[in-house]
Amino acid sequence: GQSLEQPSEVTAVEGAIVQINCTYQTSGFYGLSWYQQHDGGAPTFLSYNALDGLEETGRFSSFLSRSDSYGYLLLQELQMKDSASYFCAVLAAGNKLTFGGGTRVLVKP
């Protein structure tokens, strides 16, 4: 089976940088995805890493190390609208996404 670990909550101020770590244990690993979910909303896709390294998309970047079974999501220049829950998810054999428990990011003025 799969298991993922990520911190439950992170608090930071506007303009700061936040790094959300995700470690996973899985078989048949394809890649690591990140999703954002605002309270009461639907998860929305942020990024996907299949290969080692850093992928940058605007203020958000995602990193993967397959050998360490580890990835992170980096949120830069934090804005109030970034307050949300962020989920890492492993895509494994069978096309199944397994989600972590989520990290609640609270951005303060």
Added chain:
Amino acid sequence: NAGVMQNPRHLVRRRGQEARLRCSPMKGHSHVYWYRQLPEEGLKFMVYLQKENIIDESGMPKERFSAEFPKEGPSILRIQQVVRGDSAAYFCASSPAEGYQETQYFGPGTRLLVL
């Protein structure tokens, strides 16, 4: 270009009743996934379907729960004889047919409340 649609958005049922949740995938998508989310928790995979086929139902409770994705019409998640523990948000996601399904597009969810 309509996204994934789910209805109803909110559903209230009494214990013992049936709940039917509908999901229409994005246009051109033939893969549908159902997830359940309890408050303050992550999404738990329930079932993965393609048109007229259940591909993986390993996350589905063995009793009372069923899912289908017919040739025509939306995917349906059916919960029979609901209990209070079924209260949760149920999300449907879809992805296109080709390649790995790393990008899943989620619908707005159905919030089920069992009284």
